[in-house]
Amino acid sequence: MRPEIKEYNYDWLMGHAVAAAAKVPAGMQKETELTLRYIPNFRGVAESFINAGPPGIQFMGLLAKYYENILAARDQGKMIVGTTFCNTPAILYAMDIVPATFEVLTAIGCLIWKRGMFDYMDYCCEVGMPETSCSSQRGFLGAYLAGLCEKIDFVICDTPGVCDTNANAFAFASAYLDKPFFQLNYPSSIGDDRSQTYHIDDYKAMIRFIEKQCGKKLDYDRLAEILKEIDKQDALTADMEDMLMLVPTPIPPIFNVIIYASRFCFAGHKIYTEILETMVETSKQRVAAGVPGSASGEEKLRAFMCYIDHYTVDMNFYDYLEERGVAHTGSILTRNFRDDNKYVQDLEGSSYGIDTSTPDAMLDSIAQMNARYPMVRSIRGPYDKHGMWLEESLALAKMYNADCILYNGTPGCRNTWGMIKPFARDMEKYGYPTHIMNDDAFDDRVESWDATKERLDEFFHVRGLL
Amino acid sequence: MNIFAGCDVGSLTAKAVIMKNNRIIGSSIIKSKPRPKDSADAAFHEALSDAGVSEDEIKYCIGTGYGREKIEFVDEVVSEITCHGKGARWMLPTAETVIDIGGQDCKTMKIDKDGNVGRFSANDKCASGTGRFLEVMAKVLNVGIDELGRLSQKAKDPITLASTCTVWAQADVIKYINSGVPIEDIGAGINSAMAARVAILVNAVKPEGDIFMTGGVAKNVGVVSTLEKLIGKRIKRARKADPQIAGAIGAALLSMEKVNGKMAA
Amino acid sequence: MKIFNDAATQVQCESITQWKKEGKPVVGYTCSYAPAEIFYAADILPVRLRGIETEGMEVADTYFGPFICSFPKCILQLAGKGKFSFLDGAIITPGCDGMRRLDECWRKAGEDFDGIVPDYFYYFDVPHKSENHGMAWYIEEVKELIKSLENHFNVSITNEKLKTAIKVFNKGRRILKEIEDLRGKDDVVVSGTDVFAATVAGTVIPRDEYTKELKKWATALKKRKTSLSKEKKRVMLVGSVSDEIDLFQLIENTDKAIIVGENLCFGIRYQGNEISEDGDPLESLAAHYLGASVCPRMFGKYKERLKILKDRIDHTKAEGVIMQNIRFCDLHGAENALFERDLEAIGIPCLRVEREYGPHIDAGRMKLRINAFLERIDAKSDQKSTEPLSVSA
Structure with missing residues (x-):
């Protein structure tokens, strides 16, 4: 890592950048325009969110709050835990612990750091992590391993059995810095009694571990409040999902990232509920006015992202979809698999419900919900088995009237790259033109955005989609 | 004798x-x-x-x-x-860390006072941090390998080469040439990309004392000066002989x- | 030794052919978590699947993506080429992301290449933790596997048969342990290549025959006098899965090194430990195969594994450790970096190197690094021997 980069506390740097950006839209339009000139490096990102309207502006506030929590944790006597996006932070909030979610923090860095997260990613390699390991953790992890972040008290991940490469990054962080570690581990199946029981046993073990680390018991009243809030959030998300199904959809591509990033940061918190409420409101207004979500004013194509989105530099990907008039009907990260959602009705055993009547019911709810977080739910077992990736993608693609399927991931994703070719072939058999993007969602050095864009255009053109 | x-x-x-x-x-x-x-x-x-x-x-x-x-x-x-x-x-005679970039390999090593090698690290199987990478790129740019190094000094607005994979990078470089980007800016981007790859290896052995570079790439001023920035240390030159x-x-x-x-x- | 070498270097060795001639079934498995004893109990030959003898990668590349370790790809390539036609069954384990996707890729390749998927194709789900519910899950999984084998192959696997199997396997484990002890002596009479070939052979040859041959060999070894370790550096080889005799040869053919121990998926780390012969056989098998696993897929157990490695270094008097990982094997790649950091800190030279598997290994590149590493250990031991002199001077 170049020495001057080590001079800056990464969390502080990002936290203040995000906080400042969140304040930009607070002024008059002229003031906002003027201020944007002074933030050339992340002007692109800030503009994308500001242009997304109130939900985008609220989302910038949410990111600022997320960083504020991390930066203030020490002073407030709170512990910080390093964790992964597919592990619900609800349980941590119920125990007054601040989550530092590696993938979210990497994505934020990718969006606003001028050169991308290269320096930090490469630092991980300097200390010995293979360069082939997943970039989604390597960005933030590099800053953290270099000692440029707030200290993490312990590490929790829930990806062993789902994505071993992801789990490995957390295990490495824990061993490298000698921090206590807990892994939630998932079997390769879902929905059957054995798996359901395992989810709960394992989740209980995690709670015992957390209680031991912070020296206090889980407060079930607090957990009940948080779960009730999640209940509300899930219902609002379901409303959004309903509107995503409309042709044309009133939901702009960027709303997708706001839905899931907010969930990963603040599930169970009012701040997330408020964003969802604004999004539902905005979208309903668009429906009423007959305005599609896409800025181009026309919905030419409906794409379903069967995995994740593309996050490097300046929200390029979302802007590209807008420009081309491509509706983003969500990715694997957007769905929540709550049991009254439309798309889960045909997917037996795939959903969870929230019951706050007793502590046991709550534990059951949160454990089963966590087991249905993105990736954890459907990437665990063979892709063509019941409840897994193919079944889920087909159900969703059908429900959302998708015209085509796009796969985007990272070369570090051993898991999906191990099955994407036959998966794509199967999707094609079912009639969905499927494009495998070769880039890295977090690292432009693997394939430049220009090249990615050209390949996307080529796919849309050759398959007669656009 | x-x-x-x-x-x-x-x-x-x-x-x-x-x-x-x-x-x-x-x-x-x-x-x-x-x-x-x-x-x-x-x-x-x-x-x-x-x-x-x-x-x-x-x-x-x-x-x-x-x-x-x-x-x-x-x-x-x-x-x-x-x-x-x-x-x-x-x-x-004061060198403690040596960076050697050969045609197929890039290595960084710590040495003792007798020049015995201690801990060392070498690149993986990819050609991206090696002399071969520069050779391929020089060919694409149609310049000599020596000239490639000097391009960095003339560059006004160096490109950022997205990929350091030799195959991908080649495609990117061709695209830049076709879109009329000055050759100096492309060359500088190539040298920087190369230096970034090498910097990971160098930092991996935690360089100490005087750093010295051997191998043909040591003569590429573009790579060397960027590498110095990336590792935050000067790379010493020696006039005693050709580093190659x-x-x-x-x-x-x-x-x-x-x-x-x-x-x- | 010849029988071991043949078994270690051929996908379908003579003993597999013989076994098939008797009309008995052969089941392949992909990972060290599959307890070979239960197959023995059913008179099925368990054969650990390997990727040696691979030529080209066109079949594997059709199904696996580009960022996947070459070990599962080589297995798929061989399957696609019909090299596993002797299999009556195959068991896939989620050892890591790459290995567990062998399940889909192999089945899907079967849609394009007739007859390459054995009739019995089973997914054996192994958890990543061995505490309480993890252990319970594994035992349950073994029971399911037994049931499914009984149904498909029309056999009966009783607890009594399992107990016998454990005893039979333990005999071999004990002999391997004796051989392991020979490698820790000052004068080592056996090459690492030979021991490894004998170990790998144990994952292929029918167990009774194997134990008999192993015993003969061990007896002969104990009588050997000629030291193979004189003037040579004692090294350990650890890291990603390996069954490659040529990798051992590559190191020992430098004539500068002898491999005195390894910590590899096919190596003695498993075969050496005995399994309890008392109590419930399923619990004993689980305690061994899951509970004693030293694979980095058991996340969060780095310190335990470091201790095991340090003990092995002490036991074998290794002067250096060669740590390899197959490209895209993040688990061993990352763990090797931690091992390197912690072992170098206590003065044990380490070489960390990334490579491809088996026939795709770049021997020239590997050799260069290994030679330089051995020269490094050499310079270090030279210094050690001169240091006291310079102090007294």
């Missing part, structure tokens, strides 16, 4: 050095031929004639480099990592040690 030789047969070039009393009396650098044996013979004989000595006068000769197993005239073979460490310390022949020098020094013992060297 106390005359010793070292012969370093690499994938891109072959080098030979003839030494007497700890001084270089003859050397050569030639482009590698398809067969390593032929490269070795040609480099060795060119160095012999440069020194004005005959093959019989050589007391001991060590071979190194990729083609070392195929050299017939050597008495012993030693790995190029060991040779480069030895040669580097001779060229810069450090491996061959090390091999000759080891020949000398072999016969005379360490003190003599």
Whole structure:
């Protein structure tokens, strides 16, 4: 890592950048325009969110709050835990612990750091992590391993059995810095009694571990409040999902990232509920006015992202979809698999419900919900088995009237790259033109955005989609 | 006569050095031929004639480099990592960290006062941090490998090369050429991309003391100056000899040690 | 030794052919978590699947993506080429992301290449933790596997048969342990290549025959006098899965090194430990195969594994450790970096190197690094021997 980069506390740097950006839209339009000139490096990102309207502006506030929590944790006597996006932070909030979610923090860095997260990613390699390991953790992890972040008290991940490469990054962080570690581990199946029981046993073990680390018991009243809030959030998300199904959809591509990033940061918190409420409101207004979500004013194509989105530099990907008039009907990260959602009705055993009547019911709810977080739910077992990736993608693609399927991931994703070719072939058999993007969602050095864009255009053109 | 030789047969070039009393009396650098044996013979004989000595006068000769197993005239073979460490310390007696970028390989090593290699790290199987990467890119730009290094100094707005994978990068470079980006800016981007790859390896061994660079890429000012920025330390130059022949020098020094013992060297 | 070498270097060795001639079934498995004893109990030959003898990668590349370790790809390539036609069954384990996707890729390749998927194709789900519910899950999984084998192959696997199997396997484990002890002596009489070939052979040859041959060999070894370790550096080889005799040869053929121990998926780390012969056989098998696993897929157990490695280094008097990982094997790649950091800190030289598997290994590149590493250990031991002199001077 170049020495001057080590001079800056990464969390502080990002936290203040995000906080400042969140304040930009607070002024008059002229003031906002003027201020944007002074933030050339992340002007692109800030503009994308500001242009997304109130939900985008609220989302910038949410990111600022997320960083504020991390930066203030020490002073407030709170512990910080390093964790992964597919592990619900609800349980941590119920125990007054601040989550530092590696993938979210990497994505934020990718969006606003001028050169991308290269320096930090490469630092991980300097200390010995293979360069082939997943970039989604390597960005933030590099800053953290270099000692440029707030200290993490312990590490929790829930990806062993789902994505071993992801789990490995957390295990490495824990061993490298000698921090206590807990892994939630998932079997390769879902929905059957054995798996359901395992989810709960394992989740209980995690709670015992957390209680031991912070020296206090889980407060079930607090957990009940948080779960009730999640209940509300899930219902609002379901409303959004309903509107995503409309042709044309009133939901702009960027709303997708706001839905899931907010969930990963603040599930169970009012701040997330408020964003969802604004999004539902905005979208309903668009429906009423007959305005599609896409800025181009026309919905030419409906794409379903069967995995994740593309996050490097300046929200390029979302802007590209807008420009081309491509509706983003969500990715694997957007769905929540709550049991009254439309798309889960045909997917037996795939959903969870929230019951706050007793502590046991709550534990059951949160454990089963966590087991249905993105990736954890459907990437665990063979892709063509019941409840897994193919079944889920087909159900969703059908429900959302998708015209085509796009796969985007990272070369570090051993898991999906191990099955994407036959998966794509199967999707094609079912009639969905499927494009495998070769880039890295977090690292432009693997394939430049220009090249990615050209390949996307080529796919849309050759398959007669656009 | 106390005359010793070292012969370093690499994938891109072959080098030979003839030494007497700890001084270089003859050397050569030639482009590698398809067969390593032929490269070795040609480099060795060119160095012999440069020194004005005959093959019989050589007391001991060590071979190194990729083609070392195929050299017939050597008495012993030693790995190029060991040779480069030895040669580097001779060229810069204060060197503690050595970066060597060869045609197919890039290595960083820590050395002790005798030039013995301690911890080292070498690139993975990819060509992206190696001389081969620069060679391929120079070809695409249609410039000489030496000229490529100097392009960095003329660049006004260097491009950021997205990929450091030789294949991907080549495609990107062609695109930049076609879209009319000045060749200096592309060249500078190539050198920076290369330096970024190498910096990971260098930082991995935690460089200490004086840093010295050997191998042909040490002559590429663009790579070296960017690398200095990335690792935050100066890379020392030595005028004693061409950094490209450090491996061959090390091999000759080891020949000398072999016969005379360490003190003599 | 010949029988071991043949078994270790051929996908379908003579003993597999013989076994098939008797009309008995052969089941392949992909990972060290599959307890070979239960197959023995059913008179099925368990054969650990390997990727040696691979030529080309066109079949594997059709199904696996580009960022996948070459070990599962080589297995798929061989399957696609019909090299596993002797299999009556195959068991896939989620050892890591790459290995567990062999399940889909192999089945899907079967849609394009007739007859390459054995009739019995089973997914054996192994958890990543061995505490309480993890252990319970594994035992349950073994029971399911037994049931499914019984149904498909029309056999009966009783607890009594399992107990016998454990005893039979333990005999071999004990002999391997004796051989392991020979490698820790000052004068080592057996090459690492030979021991490894004998170990790998144990994953292929029918167990009774194997134990008999192993015993003969061990007896002969104990009588050997000629030291193979003189003037050579004692090294350990650890890291990604390996069954490659040529990798061992590559190191030992430098004539500068002898491999005195390894910590590899096919190596003695498993075969050496005995399994409890008392109590419930399923619990004993689980305690061994899951509970004693030292694979980095058991996340969060780095310190335990470091201790095991340090003990092995002490036991074998290794002077250096060669740590390899197959490209895209993040688990071993990352763990090797931690091992390197912690072992170098206590003065044990380490070489960390990334490579491709088996026939795709770049021997020249590997050799260069290994030679330089051995020269490094050499320079270090030279210094050690001169240091006291310079102090007294």
